[in-house]
Amino acid sequence: MDRPMDRLMDNAMENLYTELLVDVPQWCVPEGETADLVVSSRARLARNLTTLPFVHRSIKNERFRVIEQVENAVQRGENVARSVYLSLLDTSELDRGVLVERRLISPSLADGTRPAGVFIGPGETFSLMVNEEDHLRLQTIKGGLQVRAAWQEADKIDTELSKTLDFAFSDEFGYLTSCPSNTGTGMRLSVLMHLPGLTLADQMASLGCALEEIGFTVRGLHGEGTGRSGNMYQVSNQCTLGHAEEEIVDRLDRVTRRLASFEERACDALASRAKRRTEDRVARAYGLLKHARLLGEMEALDALSMLRMGTFVGIIQGMETSAFNQLMIAIQPAHIRMASGREMTSEELDERRAELVREHLRF
Numbered sequence: 001m002d003r004p005m006d007r008l009m010d011n012a013m014e015n016l017y018t019e020l021l022v023d024v025p026q027w028c029v030p031e032g033e034t035a036d037l038v039v040s041s042r043a044r045l046a047r048n049l050t051t052l053p054f055v056h057r058s059i060k061n062e063r064f065r066v067i068e069q070v071e072n073a074v075q076r077g078e079n080v081a082r083s084v085y086l087s088l089l090d091t092s093e094l095d096r097g098v099l100v101e102r103r104l105i106s107p108s109l110a111d112g113t114r115p116a117g118v119f120i121g122p123g124e125t126f127s128l129m130v131n132e133e134d135h136l137r138l139q140t141i142k143g144g145l146q147v148r149a150a151w152q153e154a155d156k157i158d159t160e161l162s163k164t165l166d167f168a169f170s171d172e173f174g175y176l177t178s179c180p181s182n183t184g185t186g187m188r189l190s191v192l193m194h195l196p197g198l199t200l201a202d203q204m205a206s207l208g209c210a211l212e213e214i215g216f217t218v219r220g221l222h223g224e225g226t227g228r229s230g231n232m233y234q235v236s237n238q239c240t241l242g243h244a245e246e247e248i249v250d251r252l253d254r255v256t257r258r259l260a261s262f263e264e265r266a267c268d269a270l271a272s273r274a275k276r277r278t279e280d281r282v283a284r285a286y287g288l289l290k291h292a293r294l295l296g297e298m299e300a301l302d303a304l305s306m307l308r309m310g311t312f313v314g315i316i317q318g319m320e321t322s323a324f325n326q327l328m329i330a331i332q333p334a335h336i337r338m339a340s341g342r343e344m345t346s347e348e349l350d351e352r353r354a355e356l357v358r359e360h361l362r363f
Helices: 004-022 060-076 093-101 107-111 147-162 196-200 204-213 245-273 275-291 297-312 321-330 333-340 346-361
Strands: 038-047 084-087 117-120 126-130 136-143 187-194 216-219 232-237
Touching (some): 038 147, 060 084, 060 117, 060 126, 060 147, 093 107, 093 333, 147 187, 187 245, 196 204, 196 245, 196 297, 204 245, 232 245, 245 275, 275 297, 275 346, 297 321, 321 346, 333 346
Antiparallel strands (some): 038 136, 038 187, 084 117, 117 126, 126 136, 187 232, 216 232
16 A cells, blocks of 8 residues: 555655755745844754653664654644655665755764654754654754744644654653753754854853853754854753743843854954954955865865855955855765765865855855
């Protein structure tokens, strides 16, 4: 019997990656007055099923049962029914790399060998990771500073799925998760921010410590365990137990706006008190991106960061924030290899990356 999910799988494996390389995620479109500094807002909910052991305690058959139960809930849903499912057991390392680079799955899910998958929503506005650290990791992403909108969308999907799925919940502790720091609301909110001014002013380390003291953490572009790339940082809440969802939303929104104001002041100081040095940094980055024939990924991201800052402070005119957001995705290694349709040496990757930058920025 031909099940809907079987058809989805066939269509997904045939068409999805082509679409991913052509289409721009909706979160790449700048939104709001802080869009130059706040790239995106993300809400993630961790959920587990009451009838099955946590992922790290489960066996293969039980993990397949998790997938089947989530699939059934998605098919019955209204907002999630249009999503496309990918089984990570049936995808290559390159395919999983593209999904990580587009922030649709986590690096830990990509590295796993257990039965797992992901449901991807239209426009990549949400994804449902199955059998990552928890049975279900539901995430929504919005462009710019839209923490509340991201949370509301995640809450709507969560409510829809809970009509079919029985999530593990304790009256005393809240939602039960494999990691104690997620127990409670099970919610992690994060914003992806571009903070070159604070980085150049050597203030990020002290700010990171200050944020930890009030319950927030600062990580790299792809989250936990990843380093700084292109002066991009993810700021997120650390704990969910004992905090209401509305409270976490409001606190992260306030922290983000405060960080944005700090960054504006840092950039203004660089543009005024260290004007020549700042102009020189931006000009060197422009020259590198315009004339280099080989560009490493970190080298390209750092140079693009300087160009983005130069646009923000008015040193460079005519470059759109959306172009930087799109390039941040397009120049990553899995995307370049997927678009080329063949294996590439590191030098070929660097050569194609340099070409992509010139094409996108129209040098």
